Amino acid sequence: MTETAVLRQRTHQERPAPPRxxxxxxxxxxxxxxxxxxxxxxxxxxxxxxxxxxxxxxxxxxxxxxxxxxxxxxxxxxxxxxxxxxxxxxxxxxxxxxxxxxxxxxxxxxxxxxxxxxxxxxxxxxxxxxxxxxxxxxxxxxxxxxxxxxxxxxxxxxxxxxxxxxxxxxxxxxxxxxxxSRWFLITTGFGALFMVSAKRYSEAVQMAGKAGATRALLTEYTTGYLRFVWQLAAGVAVLGYCLWAMEEGGVPHTSVLPWRQLSMVAFILAVLRYAVFADRGTAGEPEDVVLRDRALALIGVAWVAMYGLAVANW
Missing domain, CATH: 1.10.357.140 (UbiA prenyltransferase)
Structure with missing residues (x-):
């Protein structure tokens, strides 16, 4: 065994094990x-x-x-x-x-x-x-x-x-x-792609230059490409949701306010707020972003309220 190999083995043995x-x-x-x-x-x-x-x-x-x-x-x-x-x-x-x-x-x-x-x-x-x-x-x-x-x-x-x-x-x-519905599938699918690609983008940004600390596939993507994907997905998700909100679908409008259309504002604000973290490269853990950001939580509550009123046709 060479001296270099011995040193590597000794270093590996001396490295403290992760706590259990x-x-x-x-x-x-x-x-x-x-x-x-x-x-x-x-x-x-x-x-x-x-x-x-x-x-x-x-x-x-x-x-x-x-x-x-x-x-x-x-x-x-x-x-x-x-x-x-x-x-x-x-x-x-x-x-x-x-x-x-x-x-x-x-x-x-x-x-x-x-x-x-x-x-x-x-x-x-x-x-x-x-x-x-x-x-x-x-x-x-x-x-x-x-x-x-x-x-x-x-x-x-x-x-x-x-x-x-x-x-x-x-x-x-x-x-x-x-x-x-088609709008449900389009909005959900591209909304998910937005969050997934934003997560990959954040991982690529945070792990850049750290050997052994990133997914092997991330070295194949460029940050520019991943940014393009999450921006495209966000745009399609917003478009799909707006088309749902603007389409009455034959249901008579009896609610006090146009909740379907108003819910677009909250939905777009939520996407824009999440995009702040994606742009910073800090959306690597989507559940942490959703659960810890108070502004995003408040926007989410407002959207749920308006969406619920729209579905109930109140």
Whole structure:
């Protein structure tokens, strides 16, 4: 062994191991990414858009769908972290993940992820019907393909992650038998692409020049291209929403104020506010941006109120 190799081995051995927090169950829970579960609230999007959210049947069914989708997402996270354990140990942040840190053994992560991936679609087929089970199965297949190879393919990686968000938004409608409108799909799809590409852009900006601290695929993208994608997606999402708001769709206008049209203001302000973080390169964790920025939260509350009034035709 050469002197250089000996020094490298000694340095690696002397590097302090990431701290382990809690036991195996705590590690599995952390690997399931509880902070990411907020994304699964999108299951209420289609029923909310159709004004069929607040019946007892709808709430019970949507709660079940939320749990099932969360289980599928957890399965993907477990398998992904098990596959990437070696690479994550070289990352300044990801090396603290439970699987990379050794808190959750790799075989255990694979086993729990596999069980969740089998049980969730099976439960959906029994409790929610074949359409929901098929969508969950398609989500798992797509996300596992992403973990194995698709995350290394330019543009396809953006499309896969975006489709995952779109599936979350679609599954609530499938569970309740609600038709999905074209404007709903366009706005949701491009809104998701906006957030996904803004996240990639932020990662590229923050990790630039840091060897071993970034996704390999980010070196293939340019920040200019990623900026173009999130700006384009934001524009299409806003356009799709405005077309929905301006189209009466044959429903008689009986509300006190034109809430559909007024909701455009809040929606556009929300996009513009989020774009501030995207432009700064600080939108790497979308859930943190949404949950921690008070101005964005207030705009979101205003939009939800106006959107609800529009759907209820008050």
């Amino acid at each position: 927090k809690g036991g195996l169950l705590a590690g599995l829970l952390r690997t399931a990414r509880p902070k990411q579960w907020v994304k699964n609230v999108l299951v209420v999007a289609a029923p909310a858009a159709a004004g069929e959210l607040f019946s007892r049947h709808a709430l019970g069914r949507l709660a079940l769908v939320f749990v099932l989708f969360t289980a599928c997402a957890a399965a993907v996270y477990l398998v992904n972290d098990a596959r990437d354990a070696d690479a994550d140990r070289a990352h300044p942040v990801k090396r603290h993940r439970p699987v990379a840190a050794g808190q959750v053994p790799v075989p255990v992560a694979y086993a729990v992820g596999g069980c969740l991936g089998i049980l969730a679609p099976a439960a959906a087929a029994w409790l929610c019907g074949p359409a929901v089970a098929a969508l969950l199965t398609a989500y798992l297949a797509m996300q596992l393909a992403y973990c194995i190879s698709l995350k290394h393919v330019l543009v396809v990686d953006l499309a896969v992650v975006t489709t995952g968000f779109l599936m979350r938004a679609m599954i609530g409608g499938l569970a309740l038998g609600i038709p999905l």
